[in-house]
Amino acid sequence: MxxxxxxxxxxxxxxxxxxxxxxxxxxxxxxxxxxxxxxxxxxxxxxxxxxxxxxxxxxxxxxxxxxxxxxxxxxxxxxxxxxxxxxxxxxxxxxxxxxxxxxxxxxxxxxxxxxxxxxxxxxxxxxxxxxxxxxxxxxxxxxxxxxxxxxxxxxxxxxxxxxxxxESDASHLPILELPRQGRLAPDPELISAAAELLLKAERPLLLVGGGCQAAFEKVRLLAAALDAPTACTINAKGILPDGHPLALGSNQSLVPVRKLAAEADVILAIGTELAETDYDVVFDGGFKLNGTLIRIDVDPAQLNRNFVPTLALPADAELAIDALLEQLPLSVLSHDSVGAQRAAGVRKQVSQDLQGWADYSRLFDVITQALPNARYVGDSTQTVYTGNHLVELDGPRRWFNASTGYGTLGYALPAAIGAKIADPQSPVVCLIGDGGLQFTLGEMSSAVEANAPIIVLLWNNNGYGEIKTAMVRRDVEPLGVDIYTPEFKTIAQGFGWQAARATDHQDLARLLVEAGQSRVPTLIEVCETAPFATAP
The missing domain is CATH 3.40.50.970 (Thiamin diphosphate (ThDP)-binding fold, Pyr/PP domains)
Incomplete structure (x- = not known):
């Protein structure tokens, strides 16, 4: 049976x-x-x-x-x-x-x-x-x-x-093969209409979401064909590689990118909800699209949410991009094009706006240099919030976290284990805070048992630092945020991990390199104090 x-x-x-x-x-x-x-x-x-x-x-x-x-x-x-x-x-x-x-x-x-x-x-x-x-x-x-x-x-x-x-007898049920299955193809008439609008655009803008991950190479061709500055959501990070002349990063909540978006005459949004946690993380309603909006999404119900388009194309992202490329002239990517110059000007302004995050920028320089091929799995914590703006990578599926959408705490540790199981060859860095780690601390034993040698980079500010700051800003007396913080190094070692506290950037680089070569999980604690962060 x-x-x-x-x-x-x-x-x-x-x-x-x-x-x-x-x-x-x-x-x-x-x-x-x-x-x-x-x-x-x-x-x-x-x-x-x-x-x-x-x-x-x-x-x-x-x-x-x-x-x-x-x-x-x-x-x-x-x-x-x-x-x-x-x-x-x-x-x-x-x-x-x-x-x-x-x-x-x-x-x-x-x-x-x-x-x-x-x-x-x-x-x-x-x-x-x-x-x-x-x-x-x-x-x-x-x-x-x-x-x-x-x-x-x-x-x-x-x-x-x-x-x-x-436990009933299912001997009569057949083992099925998955049928050959097509994907949702775009309406040719609407593709032609979209191509016509895009060809006439003087200030085009491309907005790319996580729905484009499987089509990242086609997105790069499309950006070049349109000569359009391109902003990627957090889940789309890496679709345009680091250093791409048209890339705006994931900075849609910053004023220079918002100004560019408001001035764009034609906007093409593919595989993105155009939702708050990607376009308005400052929660002030300041992201505006005043031009003609073309939206492509595999979910028809999503096409009219948040921003109502002029053209709505329910379609698979890759099929739609292929259809558009057939009607657009081939273009060689250039650092001197109008679109590249527009993007470069915005990147320069963004860089100036982010100068106050110099400590975090240096931190990520150390991490990415020590582990150039790493994947990053993040919780809701300060290193993730800043990294969403600062970090650019060379491919998709290498940066994801729980600061978007639902925004849960405790995500990063178990999700990093899952990522390592999926790809044992690449280093996996878990970015998490001391508060979030305590949500799912028990999964440290799972990492050892599953032979998943992840690297936890623990940002320790001895409590719920972001919430405490928000309370102070809103003139609410902080309560419930200065929580007891255990000795994480001892706990990690008790679970069978390697554990250390980085003393400076050089020490951190050494620990990261060693952790990337280790066969057991590693916890590296970084305290929210000098030299890693400057007190406000």
Missing amino acids: TTCAEYLVNQLQAWSVDTVFGIPGVHTIGLYRGLPKSRIRHVTPRHEQGIGFMADGYARVTGKPGVCFCITGPGMTNIATALGQAYADSIPILVISSVNERSRLGLGNGYLHELPSQRNLIAGVTAFSHTVLSLEQLPQILLQAFSLFRSGRPQPVHIEIPLDLI
Whole structure:
């Protein structure tokens, strides 16, 4: 007999799933029946929030869905925060959970892990949440999930299997091949209209979001063809490489870039929500688009949110860019073009505006020189906020963090572990603060167990420094922000990590190089004091 759970594992393996993140529990024991006989690796975090964050980091690096096994009830309420972050940032995660027996659903009799409706609870942070009520539904629902991941807006999907079905006989269910699946192609008439507008533009602007990651080479060709200064969202960082003559960085919240955006006569926005946490991190409503706006997005519902376009093209980013390039003249990238000169002028002004961040700029110079090929996974912390503006890299999927969208704390440590599992060859630097690290501190043991030698660069200001500053600015007496800070070096060593406190930039560079060559995880503590930061 092949149980439902064994069938599930066999089907996932047939679709090239190689890793599952999960914590076994009394309600998911049956799900684990097929895993030991498969080629799928199982990684055990220490909290269900860690399950979701690890799957998120894995998905952002690979572009493939991160797959989770999760227990009924508290497991699902715990993982909901991670799904909220993934939902906001369009990250593909598949959560397979158990749920109480079909005959017990919704009765409120106090069964173990019972919720009034687990599916409805999770539906708000997923593209869809489905309860499998018969074995025959499972192949179809799995296909729907992977169809969404491959061609739609890739957000989390939740599938729950009742306990009375998990170990039922599923020998009759077929192992399916993923069908050849097309992507959403643009309307040729609208492409022609967009190309006509762009060819007539005197002050074009290109806005690029995370939806363009898979098409980054085409984006570079498009920017050159349009001779358009280009701003990338935080999730799109690296799509234009460091030093690109048309690059504006991720500085849409700074005055020089805002001025350029307001003066642009035609704006092309691709794969971006045009949302607050990418374009208005100062939260003053100052980012304006006054010109003709053309939007391209794989999600039709997103096309009219935040900024209403003149032309709205529901389409896959790469297919739309290919269609546009066919109607635009080929252009050789030049540092002397009008667009490059416009971008250079703005970069110079931005550099002047960021002079107050010289300490952080030097810090990142040290890090990037010591680990030139690193990926960076960030929490909500000062090094991440500044790095979003300061750091430019040579490729996508190398810089992502939880300061965008949902904005959760505790993300970076488990997400960095997931990123390292996805790409063991590249150094992975976790940028996190002392407050955020304490949210998911237990995942330090997961890193050792999973053989994921990440590097945690801990920015220690002995509390919730950003919130304390905000309280003072709003004339609120600081309360609850000066928290007890443990001795992180001792804790890390207790988990089996290497740990040290950097004394200066030269010492930090040495520690980073050593950590990049280590086979065990490393914590490097950097205190928010001189020489790393100058007191205001």
